[in-house]
Amino acid sequence: MAHGILVLQIAAESLMPVAGRLKQEFGFDLFLDVTATDWPQRRPRFDVVYHFYSTRDFVRVRLKTRVEEADPTVDTLVTLYGSARYMERECHEMYGIRFRGNDDLRPLLLYEGFVGHPLRKDYPKQREQPLVPYRDVKR
Amino acid sequence: MSATRPVPHQQKSAAFEYLTTRKDEFVGWARKFSLFPYPFVTACCAMEFMSVSSTLYDTDRFGAALPRFTPRQSDLLMVVGTVSHKQAPVLRKVYEQMCEPKWVIAFGVCATSGGFYQNYAALPGIDKIIPVDLYIPGCPPRPEMVIDGIMKLQDKIAGERHPIINQDF
Ligand code: SF4
Numbered sequence: 365m366a367h368g369i370l371v372l373q374i375a376a377e378s379l380m381p382v383a384g385r386l387k388q389e390f391g392f393d394l395f396l397d398v399t400a401t402d403w404p405q406r407r408p409r410f411d412v413v414y415h416f417y418s419t420r421d422f423v424r425v426r427l428k429t430r431v432e433e434a435d436p437t438v439d440t441l442v443t444l445y446g447s448a449r450y451m452e453r454e455c456h457e458m459y460g461i462r463f464r465g466n467d468d469l470r471p472l473l474l475y476e477g478f479v480g481h482p483l484r485k486d487y488p489k490q491r492e493q494p495l496v497p498y499r500d501v502k503r
Numbered sequence: 504m505s506a507t508r509p510v511p512h513q514q515k516s517a518a519f520e521y522l523t524t525r526k527d528e529f530v531g532w533a534r535k536f537s538l539f540p541y542p543f544v545t546a547c548c549a550m551e552f553m554s555v556s557s558t559l560y561d562t563d564r565f566g567a568a569l570p571r572f573t574p575r576q577s578d579l580l581m582v583v584g585t586v587s588h589k590q591a592p593v594l595r596k597v598y599e600q601m602c603e604p605k606w607v608i609a610f611g612v613c614a615t616s617g618g619f620y621q622n623y624a625a626l627p628g629i630d631k632i633i634p635v636d637l638y639i640p641g642c643p644p645r646p647e648m649v650i651d652g653i654m655k656l657q658d659k660i661a662g663e664r665h666p667i668i669n670q671d672f
Pocket of ligand 1: 548576583584610642644
């Protein structure tokens with residue numbers, strides 16, 4: 365338990381079976397979000413965090429799994445929840461997590477040509493990648 | 504002048520016959536009360552924009568109320584809110600679609616300088632990509648500040664040169 369929510373810490377391989385059981389047997393029918401947490405000092409570096417909600421029992425559950433920086437890959441959940449498609453796209457562009465089986469990982473909020481993953485801790489805070497060249501501003 | 508009392512032909516009052524003025528002053532006076540804003544509204548400043556353009560504060564008093572929703576019919580680009588790098592090409596295109604003469608107001612601190620957004624996503628001030636005539640700071644600016652800004656812009660337009668033919672035409 366953390367912050368009043370049941371938290372399940374699982375291995376990356378067992379993500380699909382666990383999520384499937386949560387949906388089929390425990391009635392967690394609403395996929396709320398997938399995001400990641402970056403721990404630059406830790407190995408493995410990333411947590412991938414899922415939230416599910418049950419519209420029958422009005423409870424939430426959080427799933428956490430750890431992935432390495434060298435191979436930040438987890439299975440996609442689009443076969444269980446169609447909405448995972450978009451959330452995984454966002455998580456992919458912001459953190460560089462790859463979702464095996466999601467064939468549409470184009471940028472969602474960012475744009476084509478953006479280099480890097482802005483929500484990783486090592487992305488320089490001030491680094492901009494403008495699409496329109498700046499004018500010479502004389503103030 | 505009353506219609507019942509005919510004016511003798513010889514005694515026309517000269518005051519209404521003609522008026523002397525400078526061309527730039529005259530065109531400026533006409534233009535400053537006939538601003539057609541194009542609201543490029545992207546974020547929370549929009550609330551204040553609605554407030555300032557509706558009845559209570561009423562920018563119609565300054566001739567700047569009727570928004571045109573195509574840049575081709577407008578001469579005042581109001582950039583209201585945060586502009587992200589992804590939107591920047593759109594803003595640039597909207598600006599280029601407007602006919603001369605045109606003016607640009609950066610409404611709110613986000614449009615002015617990016618405000619507190621100094622990160623990968625936000626454009627740090629629209630003057631990085633298009634020229635800006637007037638900056639209205641504030642997050643969001645009070646309607647009074649916007650009205651003050653519009654009046655300053657009117658002063659600027661009134662004092663500008665208004666070439667009938669410019670280098671592009
Ligand atoms: S200046 Fe403030 S109110 Fe206006 S768009 Fe930016 S954050 Fe929103």
